[in-house]
Amino acid sequence: MESLRFYIQTFGCQMNDHDSEVLARLLEEDGHLEVADPAEADVILLNTCAIREKAEQKVYSELGRYRPLKERRPDLVLGLGGCVAQGEGRNVLRRAPYVDLVFGTQTVHEVPALIREVRSRRRRVVSTRMTHDPGPMTGFYSRARGRSPRAYVTVMQGCDNYCAYCVVPYVRGRERSRPAAEIVAEVERLVADGVVEVTLLGQNVNSYGRRPPGDVDFPALLRRVAEVDGLGRIRFTTSHPKDLSGALVRAFAEIPAVMPHLHLPIQSGSDRILGAMGRRYTVERYLGLVHALRSARPGIALTSDVIVGFPGETDADFEATLDVLDTVGYDGLFSFKFSPRPGTAAAGLPDPVPEPVKEERLARLQARQQGHTLARNRALEGRVRPVLVEGPSRAGGGQVAGRTPENKIVNFQGDPAWVGREVNVRIVAAAVNSLRGEAVDAGEAAA
């Protein structure tokens, strides 16, 4: 069997990063070799994101950059996968006729065979089937870890929530969970390979085990994963506030390996807009969760997502969102201008917010959040935190970088041999994007 050199370019979220790792494993198992330079590749695959219009435009412009390469080397297989490919299907071939292969979010496992088909039959292939009654999600192992002591493990895929703005249910399909035994086995394998921290991934991890019905819900899954010998840290993302149960809050209190950070997207601080978004919680309920989480795990870091300029959002609605930022005091915030996505309920809503108003709201929101991020980071100054060392710091100067339990990046003088260890670090200076520290001791046994 011929061995090809492949190159994968990934756009978008952690879920996509992880899918690319699964794809890389499948291709490696098929005898192919990953290369770091697309100019050296026989197969170039783009794993794409469709969450906002801008993300989708970027995909097509990147695709255009590969066009000359393809024209010079007609043998090159150029493929498009992920959420844009899922949404567009055959349309991709019209918009970019030089593409050879289109695969979806549920046909990743077919890619090695599809590549063979493209090469042997010299024809273009599209496979974007999506099943609407999925069984359990199996075989979703990613590749053995790289050099990082951190790894992602998918626990569920898809989403059944249909928030009015969101394309995810259309491009990732119905919710489906992986069997708990598979997840635990993957974590064990990663830990044996030197991983210290896992992040459990899903579009809505709190509904883990609902479809297909399983005997383990998400808090119980956390307990199983926490029992894996040698695993130091567990994180998970993303959580929908409406599904955050008391049992999950208790997990923060009772399972020390569960790290004190939660990403809990609020989207808007106005009940009226939350209703229009179909989020199915109120600001009051959300703030109740924040209170419960902080009681369960004092010092827990909270981050969130906000959309500004959802159709019909008034100045008063927007001010309510600013109020929530002040009330919660988030450690970090991802904020976006509303972008209508084809096929979603919000795409057809009246009363669009003009672009300049969206811009202005976004700028005000981000300025307000900066103050909170800085205040939360400064609160760590003078404290000693265990930092899991990930590698050399981008700041250079013989520094290493790692994360505190709260998921804050710390740069400090250290030894690259510390990678994979938890080192106690005193935080000496805080900025918006990172902290500077000094090692207090070099930690215990190397991982």
Ligand code: 5AD
């Ligand atoms: N427009 C703007 N932001 C969006 N998000 C999801 N869909 C859209 C959209 N159509 C944001 C939400 C979500 C994050 C991943 O992306 O805040 O939590």
Ligand code: SF4
């Ligand atoms: Fe999109 Fe809502 Fe599902 Fe999150 S919960 S993926 S925002 S539909």
